[in-house]
Amino acid sequence: MRDLLKRPELLHYVLDTMVEGLFLLDKDLTIQYMNSSALQIMDGFLSDDDYHGRNFYDYVHMAPIDFNEEGTSILIECMETGTSLTRVMSEHPNGKTLSINVVPIVVDNEKRGLMLTMEDVTKLIEIEKELDMAFALTLPNSKVEHKMKTTVEYQDEYNPELKNIRVTGIIKDGVYRHVVNSLKIFSSLAAQGVTKVIGIDKDQLVQAIIFHDLGKVQPDLMIGEVVDPREVFEDSKLHAYRSAEIAKNLYHQPDDVVELIRFHHHSEKEASESLPWRLLPMFRLFQLIDGLSAAVTRGGVDVLFTVSGSSVIVTEHNRRPKYDGTRKIDLFTGKRRNIE
Numbered sequence: 001m002r003d004l005l006k007r008p009e010l011l012h013y014v015l016d017t018m019v020e021g022l023f024l025l026d027k028d029l030t031i032q033y034m035n036s037s038a039l040q041i042m043d044g045f046l047s048d049d050d051y052h053g054r055n056f057y058d059y060v061h062m063a064p065i066d067f068n069e070e071g072t073s074i075l076i077e078c079m080e081t082g083t084s085l086t087r088v089m090s091e092h093p094n095g096k097t098l099s100i101n102v103v104p105i106v107v108d109n110e111k112r113g114l115m116l117t118m119e120d121v122t123k124l125i126e127i128e129k130e131l132d133m134a135f136a137l138t139l140p141n142s143k144v145e146h147k148m149k150t151t152v153e154y155q156d157e158y159n160p161e162l163k164n165i166r167v168t169g170i171i172k173d174g175v176y177r178h179v180v181n182s183l184k185i186f187s188s189l190a191a192q193g194v195t196k197v198i199g200i201d202k203d204q205l206v207q208a209i210i211f212h213d214l215g216k217v218q219p220d221l222m223i224g225e226v227v228d229p230r231e232v233f234e235d236s237k238l239h240a241y242r243s244a245e246i247a248k249n250l251y252h253q254p255d256d257v258v259e260l261i262r263f264h265h266h267s268e269k270e271a272s273e274s275l276p277w278r279l280l281p282m283f284r285l286f287q288l289i290d291g292l293s294a295a296v297t298r299g300g301v302d303v304l305f306t307v308s309g310s311s312v313i314v315t316e317h318n319r320r321p322k323y324d325g326t327r328k329i330d331l332f333t334g335k336r337r338n339i340e
Ligand SMILES: [Fe+2]
Pocket: 212, 213, 236, 239, 240, 264, 265
């Protein structure tokens, strides 16, 4: 069979028809290659037409990924640490919102440069903003919205040997995104009939989701920082207690909603000693949704689920082996089993 395109042509064709903008940089951040989409995305912010041999920061004005708070280039940092950054959101002065990935190019253990890809996600973000505005109207008041939108969540990479994490991204409105994702997951489970299970009350669970992380306080961390999560993050049970107090006393939520919030970071065993049985199916579903939403919000995870009787079957593609795979959770008994 005849080749559609010859090899060198094929590579150019593919690179220049990609929707993502692509830069290849050597280890001094000199641009070795950029494709047509990169030209379009950065239009008006490039020095001239000839990128060859130019330093990335000199050639691209207002580079969409530049320096961390200590004044070190994020690109140099990626190269030196040999670690990649994924889906970093950047609002560029040209009005575009970009989703950026930075991947070190390592050949024979030698760090040779970086591949930087960027996607224009402005339209997607606009649609998301419209949906957000609609959702904000359903919140009790602007204080709740403000707290959610100013509490960050961190994206990180876990090192199982050293038991530490490296911060790879900061989601500024992390709790807000987490609540929206939790509601999306719940609505898709509801469409499959989970609210028909005895003990699952749709309205109560929606309220529990909205209020559950309002008491959360996060440490100030920077991209690239390596920390021991047990030292820097507060015991989750504390924010659960605070959120329960807020829901009960400031927003007059029903007792069952308050108890679900209070125990949302307790283990199954601790919760079953403290909560009446009638609340346990909803408690289990809530914890499942909370965990899945946290994973989805931080990125890099795909989840699929089906409801079968009083059980939920979850398939998660997660980089952390502990959570990767298919499992079945019975909301009545709390039994969990892994399915091959
Ligand atoms: Fe929480």
